Amino acid sequence: MMRALPWIYLLVAFVFIYLPVAALVLFSFQSGTLPVPPFNGPSLQWYGEILSDDDLMAALRNSVAVAFGSSAAAVILGFFAAYGLARYVLPGSALIRGILIAPLTVSYLIVGLGLLIVLTRSGFVLSLLTAAIGHVVINLPLAFAIIYASMGSQQQNAERAARDLGAGEVQVIWLVTVPILLPSIAAAFFLSVTLSWDEFIIAFLLTRFDVSLPVEIWSLLRSGLSPRLNAIGSFVFLISITVVLFLEIFVFRRNRQ
Amino acid sequence: MKCMRKILLSTISMVAVASNAAAKDELNALVWCDHTDPALIEPFETEHNVKVNLREYEGTGAALALLEQSRPGDWDVLVIDGIDVFRAVEAGILAPLAVDELPTADFFPEVVMAENNSVDGVTYAVTEKFGYNTVSYNSSKVDQSDMEDLSTIWSDKYNGRISIYDYYLPVMGLAAIAEGIPTAKIGSGDLDQIGDVLSIMRSNAASVAGVVAAQTALATGEVDIVVGGGEWLTAVLAGERPELTWTIPKEGAVRWAQSIGVVEGSKNSDLAMKFINYIVSPEGQARLATSSCFWGMPANAKAGDILTDDQKAVLRWNQQPDYLALTQLYPAPDADLDAEMQDLWLETLQQ
Amino acid sequence: MGWGFVAPALLWTMAFFVLPFVVMGAMSLATMKGRTLIWDLSLANYLELAEKAYLWRAIVVSLEITLTVTLVSIILAYPLAWIIAFRVPKHWQRLALLLSILPFWTSYVVRSYAWLLVLAREGMVNNTLISLGLIGNPITIANTRFATVTGFVHFFVMLLTLTIYANLVQLSPNYRRAAMDLGATALQTFRHVILPLTLPGVVTGAFLTFVLCIGDYVTPQILGGNTELTVPQVIMVQLGRRADFPLASALALVLMGIVSLA
Numbered sequence: 001m002m003r004a005l006p007w008i009y010l011l012v013a014f015v016f017i018y019l020p021v022a023a024l025v026l027f028s029f030q031s032g033t034l035p036v037p038p039f040n041g042p043s044l045q046w047y048g049e050i051l052s053d054d055d056l057m058a059a060l061r062n063s064v065a066v067a068f069g070s071s072a073a074a075v076i077l078g079f080f081a082a083y084g085l086a087r088y089v090l091p092g093s094a095l096i097r098g099i100l101i102a103p104l105t106v107s108y109l110i111v112g113l114g115l116l117i118v119l120t121r122s123g124f125v126l127s128l129l130t131a132a133i134g135h136v137v138i139n140l141p142l143a144f145a146i147i148y149a150s151m152g153s154q155q156q157n158a159e160r161a162a163r164d165l166g167a168g169e170v171q172v173i174w175l176v177t178v179p180i181l182l183p184s185i186a187a188a189f190f191l192s193v194t195l196s197w198d199e200f201i202i203a204f205l206l207t208r209f210d211v212s213l214p215v216e217i218w219s220l221l222r223s224g225l226s227p228r229l230n231a232i233g234s235f236v237f238l239i240s241i242t243v244v245l246f247l248e249i250f251v252f253r254r255n256r257q
Numbered sequence: 258m259k260c261m262r263k264i265l266l267s268t269i270s271m272v273a274v275a276s277n278a279a280a281k282d283e284l285n286a287l288v289w290c291d292h293t294d295p296a297l298i299e300p301f302e303t304e305h306n307v308k309v310n311l312r313e314y315e316g317t318g319a320a321l322a323l324l325e326q327s328r329p330g331d332w333d334v335l336v337i338d339g340i341d342v343f344r345a346v347e348a349g350i351l352a353p354l355a356v357d358e359l360p361t362a363d364f365f366p367e368v369v370m371a372e373n374n375s376v377d378g379v380t381y382a383v384t385e386k387f388g389y390n391t392v393s394y395n396s397s398k399v400d401q402s403d404m405e406d407l408s409t410i411w412s413d414k415y416n417g418r419i420s421i422y423d424y425y426l427p428v429m430g431l432a433a434i435a436e437g438i439p440t441a442k443i444g445s446g447d448l449d450q451i452g453d454v455l456s457i458m459r460s461n462a463a464s465v466a467g468v469v470a471a472q473t474a475l476a477t478g479e480v481d482i483v484v485g486g487g488e489w490l491t492a493v494l495a496g497e498r499p500e501l502t503w504t505i506p507k508e509g510a511v512r513w514a515q516s517i518g519v520v521e522g523s524k525n526s527d528l529a530m531k532f533i534n535y536i537v538s539p540e541g542q543a544r545l546a547t548s549s550c551f552w553g554m555p556a557n558a559k560a561g562d563i564l565t566d567d568q569k570a571v572l573r574w575n576q577q578p579d580y581l582a583l584t585q586l587y588p589a590p591d592a593d594l595d596a597e598m599q600d601l602w603l604e605t606l607q608q
Numbered sequence: 609m610g611w612g613f614v615a616p617a618l619l620w621t622m623a624f625f626v627l628p629f630v631v632m633g634a635m636s637l638a639t640m641k642g643r644t645l646i647w648d649l650s651l652a653n654y655l656e657l658a659e660k661a662y663l664w665r666a667i668v669v670s671l672e673i674t675l676t677v678t679l680v681s682i683i684l685a686y687p688l689a690w691i692i693a694f695r696v697p698k699h700w701q702r703l704a705l706l707l708s709i710l711p712f713w714t715s716y717v718v719r720s721y722a723w724l725l726v727l728a729r730e731g732m733v734n735n736t737l738i739s740l741g742l743i744g745n746p747i748t749i750a751n752t753r754f755a756t757v758t759g760f761v762h763f764f765v766m767l768l769t770l771t772i773y774a775n776l777v778q779l780s781p782n783y784r785r786a787a788m789d790l791g792a793t794a795l796q797t798f799r800h801v802i803l804p805l806t807l808p809g810v811v812t813g814a815f816l817t818f819v820l821c822i823g824d825y826v827t828p829q830i831l832g833g834n835t836e837l838t839v840p841q842v843i844m845v846q847l848g849r850r851a852d853f854p855l856a857s858a859l860a861l862v863l864m865g866i867v868s869l870a
Binding site: 006007009010013014016017018019020021022023024027035036077078080081083084085087088089090096099100102103104105106107108109110111113114115117118121133134136137140141144194198200201213214217218221229230232233234236237240241244248 | 610611612613614616617618620621622624625626627628629631632635684687688691692695696702703704706707708710711712713714715716717718719721722723725726728730731732762765766819820822823824825826830840843844847853856857860863864867868
């Protein structure tokens, strides 16, 4: 019995974790207009509806664009900041690090609210760009922290060796630093994309017409009870699992060989 | 390295594609969720070959703030609560409307509401849809007769089976009517009485809910009664769940109305006017009345020629004259009273 | 030279984070009279916060929910992370970890909504409890604080499992071996060796949970029934209904203050 305890716990934990996902996916196949029990025979009508919903598909594309764009910016800015702080001794570096990390401790709602006030008072139009700016603000500290933490003596020694061999600064960064730090750069990028993709409140406050997927889903949520919500949730889930499994099989496994 | 480059390239191209909108005329509208139904918007878009950009908003305060922070020309059309039109006019947000071009003669007379839609004799908006904030309920779970009397709707008998619609004006209006206070006459002194009624409602309620939350709660059996509900809440569900219905109690209920107008400074005022013309035309009205977010009575009575008998039955088309006579408009408090009412609402929500 | 590298990130943070903060601080000292913003540099908003019950009550509610969620999430996530790190064969660990955080990728908004359906009176949980004979009539779970906490715990258990697992795996197995060699039981090893070593990681995770939970709007809004409001909900009410930026700013700053105290 004792030996089985961990496995029982594991099972119970997984049931808990997958409960809402199960309900979601099950009722996305509901034939009928309400995603509530009883479940009437499987139907693909809702998937058909969401795939032909232009607003929803546009929001999906917008989310991808904002996620990739803002994550790329965050990773680039974070990488250079980490490099600068690690390579050079700067006065007040502790303060700089503090400022860069600070947004991590602040709720997204507050970040969004602050930006909303400043941007609208300065006359900026709200759009996907403003939402992306907000996402860079929340992802930059993460990217910086992850990359900075992985900078170590091995990498610095390699850099020193390259410089000794006559490489210019740009070459050192591009040919030595980045390849060595690639795992953490990739991790930072991946994490940023994940956070930005699903982020709601900042996108909600800072967009006008072109919205991200979570905001569009929120509008759907306010527009009437329907299994469309289940369908889009399951759809997003399906895409994400595919991507993750793909990465797992083709990228991570290969690295291990 | 290669995959990094690929990611950057695809990012740039995606951004380029996303910002490459079609070069049609565009109409920017700030609306309630019932205007986002493609069945309503697409016929207009195809006929005039334009793109209608829609943004939904939650409360009048948010809309007014959004509009005040926008530059002239950012918005063309505004949908707003009938009783808040004067606020929009005061803030310089609405432009005068050429109401003579609109078929208001075909409207139900009680909902033309010229006084609400105009300021100093100039008309700024036109009513497009109306309905009632009364009580929605599950007829298979509650006593029909209890629903016909305001005092028994939120009584202890239904403790835990009630949800309150999350909008202070109509619910406080209902509370006032229950106490015999006409909604038009609510003053600071009445707030204590209204507050007591709200407390009773709240103590018997399981939740306070917005549109979808209330629909979900009724549909899943969380609650059997929604105070402040009405046709707008249950009509959408009526097809599949005919036991979810509504009624107007004998003391009366509150009538809501939404108006539509052209935004001041719009660069597309002709197109905006065409849009409004479409919305108040019988076809537009019929589609708006049965829009997927919430249903309501069309302001234009001629829409009755287009609606099906089933749809009209759900809307209680034939009982409208009685209902219109029995119901009162929303409370229309001034800024100070409004702040007090909102505070009272939030206080009672969080007992 | 080093400044050149650091400057872009620093400037971005100053412009889009620090500046909005300062502006928000200034805004919290203004007042909203009807529709106009008056820059009168007064503490009126903060006083309002102290007076109006629904405002400071929201702070209490937020704190209660957040502390409950943090505690429960850690208690549930730690064993899960432990099992994956030490009981699951090495080969399957990444898969097990991935499986336990996979629901992250359903949309957050939709996931909260799905919980509403699961916890409904006619939903899965009630149906199961009734068919197991544990209860006679359906119980109300949705639209309560319990539902909000459940929704939060669901999310944070996944998050904490990930972070605690990362922490556990980094531990050199030598510590455990040494303790075992010295005769400690598994429980003693855990209490005196593993736990203290992983405590910093757990604390960081707890802090992250606290910050994310207290500032979240979506979960309490969808699951909580709106009968008691959390601070983010009250902020959104101020923004949505009254466009009262000054009061919203004041609330936001108070929220920040609470988080910094943690």
